[in-house]
Amino acid sequence: MVPSQTLLCAAVLALAVLQALASDTFIAAVYEHAVILPRTAHKVSPDDALALMNKNMDVLERAIKEAAQQGAHIIVTPEDGIYGWVFTRETIYPYLEDIPDPEVNWIPCTDPTRFGRAPVQERLSCMARNNSIYVVANIGDKKPCNSSDPKCPSDGRYQYNTDVVFDSEGKLVARYHKYNLFRQETQFNYPREPEFVTFETPFGKFGIFTCFDILFREPAVVLVNELQVDTVLFPTAWMNVLPFLTAVEFHSAWAMGMGVNLLSANTHNTIMSMTGSGLFTPHGPSTYYYNSKTKEGRLLVAELSARPRLSPNYPPAVNWSSYATSIKNYSGENKTFPGAVRRDIFTFSELKHKAGNHTVCQKDLCCHLTYQMSNKSKDEVYVLGAFDGLHGSVIKYHWQICTLLKCKNTDLSTCGQPVETAQTKFDMFSLSGTFGTNYVFPEVLYSGVQLAPGEFEVLSDGRLQSKNGTSKPLLTVTLFGRCYEKDLPHPLRSFLYPHNKKRKQL
Numbered sequence: 001m002v003p004s005q006t007l008l009c010a011a012v013l014a015l016a017v018l019q020a021l022a023s024d025t026f027i028a029a030v031y032e033h034a035v036i037l038p039r040t041a042h043k044v045s046p047d048d049a050l051a052l053m054n055k056n057m058d059v060l061e062r063a064i065k066e067a068a069q070q071g072a073h074i075i076v077t078p079e080d081g082i083y084g085w086v087f088t089r090e091t092i093y094p095y096l097e098d099i100p101d102p103e104v105n106w107i108p109c110t111d112p113t114r115f116g117r118a119p120v121q122e123r124l125s126c127m128a129r130n131n132s133i134y135v136v137a138n139i140g141d142k143k144p145c146n147s148s149d150p151k152c153p154s155d156g157r158y159q160y161n162t163d164v165v166f167d168s169e170g171k172l173v174a175r176y177h178k179y180n181l182f183r184q185e186t187q188f189n190y191p192r193e194p195e196f197v198t199f200e201t202p203f204g205k206f207g208i209f210t211c212f213d214i215l216f217r218e219p220a221v222v223l224v225n226e227l228q229v230d231t232v233l234f235p236t237a238w239m240n241v242l243p244f245l246t247a248v249e250f251h252s253a254w255a256m257g258m259g260v261n262l263l264s265a266n267t268h269n270t271i272m273s274m275t276g277s278g279l280f281t282p283h284g285p286s287t288y289y290y291n292s293k294t295k296e297g298r299l300l301v302a303e304l305s306a307r308p309r310l311s312p313n314y315p316p317a318v319n320w321s322s323y324a325t326s327i328k329n330y331s332g333e334n335k336t337f338p339g340a341v342r343r344d345i346f347t348f349s350e351l352k353h354k355a356g357n358h359t360v361c362q363k364d365l366c367c368h369l370t371y372q373m374s375n376k377s378k379d380e381v382y383v384l385g386a387f388d389g390l391h392g393s394v395i396k397y398h399w400q401i402c403t404l405l406k407c408k409n410t411d412l413s414t415c416g417q418p419v420e421t422a423q424t425k426f427d428m429f430s431l432s433g434t435f436g437t438n439y440v441f442p443e444v445l446y447s448g449v450q451l452a453p454g455e456f457e458v459l460s461d462g463r464l465q466s467k468n469g470t471s472k473p474l475l476t477v478t479l480f481g482r483c484y485e486k487d488l489p490h491p492l493r494s495f496l497y498p499h500n501k502k503r504k505q506l
């Protein structure tokens with residue numbers, strides 16, 4: 001090589017190195033795992049339990065190696081991804097390990113017996129260490145207790161649904177006990193207090209929570225607003241529910257509404273309607289996966305900003321009710337009618353024309369819509385809907401929702417039922433509402449349960465609007481608001497731990 005060429009090479013290299021340092025990004029991976037379930041509902045031996053967990057970890061190991069080869073710094077695997085979810089307290093026991101507090105500074109891979117038998121933690125730690133990648137997994141923690149603790153369960157132990165994080169040297173750096181258990185998780189105990197688990201890395205500050213946690217204030221909102229994490233790690237076993245709570249739809253909206261990255265790894269089980277994972281950013285999905293047809297898992301890898309909160313003008317200070325409270329209600333020759341979205345009774349108004357302005361109200365919430373359809377088909381009916389009230393049968397939590405959605409068929413009584421396909425594209429939509437909360441999650445879902453990256457925006461006055469029309473037919477456009485301070489106390493939790501009633505207002 002002649003000297004000038006050498007110089008040029010050096011300059012190009014130096015530039016590349018500088019760029020890598022300055023760009024402040026990292027490579028993240030999530031693996032949607034089709035978990036291999038136990039073959040029996042009976043209690044098995046610890047060896048049989050480990051054999052099943054090893055089968056699942058064989059699959060996870062291939063994904064971890066592949067992610068590391070693609071340069072990933074961190075990989076998230078799903079909730080219940082190592083043993084499934086069909087258990088009682090008794091039958092899950094052989095799958096559990098005592099997981100120590102990370103402050104003990106433990107690398108299970110190099111010191112596997114320091115805290116007793118821990119083959120799962122050892123293997124996860126080695127996968128992280130051998131591939132130089134952070135590994136996030138969900139396993140079960142057991143903590144023995146006795147009658148000196150009046151809350152100790154009669155079988156002498158607490159059992160927790162637990163996320164663990166091993167750093168790229170295999171050290172246990174985070175342990176999180178799921179706070180908002182879902183209905184059938186009777187194999188696990190509620191932790192007494194919510195845990196706010198974070199850790200620092202060269203590529204940002206991380207927080208972690210699990211599945212159903214995402215719908216509540218503690219710990220999810222506290223991690224973002226008070227502890228200021230950049231990226232949330234989110235193992236989940238999410239059962240898709242249209243029109244508002246399909247995994248990729250709600251999880252991408254939460255990342256946008258909260259202004260953080262969300263690394264969401266869902267379990268893949270089409271019989272249970274579990275599919276939909278993604279790398280979600282404040283600006284929309286970087287990459288995502290939804291497939292209700294195959295039985296296969298899927299690895300997703302993408303480069304993300306390490307400090308998304310600091311990127312130019314983001315998160316924008318959105319006042320979610322500013323526009324909606326500044327205008328008059330669009331005049332009402334439009335009839336409204338009640339309709340059920342599962343058990344919630346919405347107020348709907350049909351969009352009878354190809355274009356127009358509509359307002360519907362329920363209690364304190366008025367929703368305004370301006371829209372133009374590309375074509376008005378006789379076979380499809382769209383409505384604007386409003387809901388302001390408590391949702392849920394056991395746990396009651398407050399929703400405020402403005403939604404434009406497609407009805408299942410032309411019979412208005414089907415509005416709010418799940419629909420997966422549509423034919424109508426929109427040239428424009430603009431949706432806003434008089435929300436009484438700052439926690440509003442903007443959702444846009446297209447035909448085939450597809451997201452709309454880059455095709456819509458939220459203005460600082462709270463309008464959710466299309467940029468250049470929709471590239472695919474529309475299922476729903478929704479502003480999903482949560483009024484955490486109006487949630488009722490958790491019935492089970494305040495029964496088990498009565499002091500929690502008092503600490504509701506944090």
Ligand SMILES: CC(C)(CO)[C@@H](O)C(=O)NCCC(=O)NCCS
Nearest residue numbers: 085182211212237238239240241245
């Ligand atoms: C979407 C939602 C909330 C509607 O009620 C519900 O379908 C859902 O997936 N909830 C979270 C599930 C969960 O925590 N799974 C772990 C144990 S199986």
